[in-house]
Amino acid sequence: MSFFKPLYAIFMLLFVVHSHGIFIRVQNNCPYTLWPAAVPGGGRRLDSGQTWTIGYPSAKSAKIWARTNCTFDSSGRGKCLTGDCGGLLECKELGAEPATLAEYGLNSFASKDYYDISVMKGFNVPLSLTPTSNGCTKSIRCAADLTAQCPNQLKTPGGCHNPCTVFKTTEYCCGSGRCLPSNFSRFFKIRCRDAFTYPEDDPTSTFTCPAGTSYRIVFCP
Numbered sequence: 001m002s003f004f005k006p007l008y009a010i011f012m013l014l015f016v017v018h019s020h021g022i023f024i025r026v027q028n029n030c031p032y033t034l035w036p037a038a039v040p041g042g043g044r045r046l047d048s049g050q051t052w053t054i055g056y057p058s059a060k061s062a063k064i065w066a067r068t069n070c071t072f073d074s075s076g077r078g079k080c081l082t083g084d085c086g087g088l089l090e091c092k093e094l095g096a097e098p099a100t101l102a103e104y105g106l107n108s109f110a111s112k113d114y115y116d117i118s119v120m121k122g123f124n125v126p127l128s129l130t131p132t133s134n135g136c137t138k139s140i141r142c143a144a145d146l147t148a149q150c151p152n153q154l155k156t157p158g159g160c161h162n163p164c165t166v167f168k169t170t171e172y173c174c175g176s177g178r179c180l181p182s183n184f185s186r187f188f189k190i191r192c193r194d195a196f197t198y199p200e201d202d203p204t205s206t207f208t209c210p211a212g213t214s215y216r217i218v219f220c221p
């Protein structure tokens with residue numbers, strides 16, 4: 001058994017170092033394979049039923065999304081139908097639209113975490129986001145199949161675009177001056193009332209926990 005002792009020591013050390021930060025546990029409940037991505041955090045293949053735990057010892061913000069219909073070679077290069085991040089398995093930057101985003105500002109203003117689900121970059125996979133520690137309990141979700149229900153003008157293979165991406169007008173993207181919901185943002189809001197659906201959707205779409213909370217993201221909740 002002495003052979004295992006050094007390994008055990010390394011394991012314990014990693015655990016202690018990690019336990020100072022937070023965890024975001026990503027779970028694929030979809031009946032198909034996903035390639036979740038995180039910036040920071042990278043990305044990997046996640047078959048149906050599998051879980052990926054990402055440790056965040058010190059990040060100030062994080063964005064997590066799912067990629068679909070990917071093919072990668074053994075060096076981790078390839079492409080995805082949705083969410084592709086420059087053809088890399090381990091993402092270093094945000095992916096292509098559309099992609100449903102789980103967004104975090106960690107240990108931010110007033111020592112709080114700020115979290116939201118955003119369809120500002122469109123929608124590809126339904127998801128839920130649930131705090132799992134610190135007594136914080138506000139779970140949020142965008143669980144409707146917006147890809148199937150997508151208005152014709154926003155349809156794209158594997159997802160549903162945000163109207164700003166398609167039309168690029170101030171009505172949908174806002175800019176200076178008043179920023180109001182549009183008929184398209186209402187389409188998203190009716191089906192996903194927790195989600196960020198237009199640029200000034202904060203009051204109904206941003207949630208907080210004490211800094212240091214861990215979270216679970218479930219795709220296809």
Ligand SMILES: *[C@@H]1O[C@H](CO)[C@@H](O)[C@H](O)[C@H]1NC(C)=O
Nearest residue numbers: 031032033068069081157158
């Ligand atoms: C993407 O993958 C899903 C699930 O495996 C499959 O049903 C669908 O046909 C694929 N779509 C395309 C465009 O390849």
Ligand SMILES: *[C@@H]1O[C@H](CO)[C@@H](O)[C@H](O)[C@H]1NC(C)=O
Nearest residue numbers: 151153182183184185186187
């Ligand atoms: C929103 O309004 C535009 C312009 O009138 C129209 O083309 C579009 O179909 C509407 N979208 C929805 C979802 O009602």
